[in-house]
Amino acid sequence: MDIKKFVLSYYSNATEFFHIKEITKPKEALSLHSHEYYQIYYLKSGKLIHHLGDGCAELKARDVFIIPPDLPHYIEKASKDVCFYSISFMPRYITEIVRSNRFVADFIHCITDLSSEGIEPSLTLRSEDIALVDALVLKIMHEFSGVMTGKDALIKSSLSLLLSIFARAYLDEQLDNMKFASEREAILHCLGYIKNHLSEQITLHDVAKRTAMSKSSFCESFRRITGETFNNYLNRKRVEAAAVLIKSGKLVFEAAMEVGYVDSSTFYRNFKKHFGVSPSEYK
DSSP states (O other), rough: OOOOEEEEGTTTTOOOSEEEEEESSOOOOOOOOSEEEEEEEEEESOEEEEEETTEEEEEEEEEEEEOTTTEEEEEEEEOSSOOEEEEEEEGGGGGOOOOOOOHHHHHHHHHHHHHTTTTOOEEEGGGGGGGHHHHHHHHHHHHSSSTTHHHHHHHHHHHHHHHHHHHHHHHHHHHHOOOOHHHHHHHHHHHHHHHHTTSSSSOOHHHTTTTOHHHHHHHHHHHHHSSOOOHHHHHHHHHHHHHHHHHOOOHHHHHHHTTOOHHHHHHHHHHHHHHHSOOOOOO
């Protein structure tokens, strides 16, 4: 599959190292691509789905994602009123920021060094940081579009503070995910999460993220502790819950939807595999 790679000069008004733009009608970003620069999306309104590696995340207003160079990804519009800021900069542009701000340096190292499996597809900001982030983004937009003295210094100082806020959001999420006293406790927490969220989209990526394990480590631990694979466990819990609903009088398709299935053929196949009969025969 061809992956289009964008260069900073693609933007007509970009400088050699930096660009910022407010976007309401994304085009190229809707297909798989990478770029030579770092890129930040800060969602102003609406919803986007960010696809990265095997995972994806829905971004709502004031959510963020930041992508390092050369990492394939794409976005999907999840609402009509999408508006977001795209901030792009070459690695050299933040050399001074990284050198003087250890907090940002650690953050940039994390998102640059890890594979797509290790990078968060989204960041959720603290509520108390949102007003400041809004002001910083608008300040950068204003300086970039003007010809004021010292504009580059003001853009860089604002960007440094912006990256510091994002770094804290990223590292806070990592620390929250590492609160378990043992591997067993982490897996038991995930079992509870699955039980309480059967009607929602549940992916291996999202559940593994809750334990701060890689997907391969999580799968190994999950099978060792539960005796079955993550997918088998999730499907078993879903069809068992559906069976209870069907017995209570629910229509088969309603039961399937209530336990998280969007594809009826997948539901029928998993149900028959577990119970030995189709949902209709079971009813």
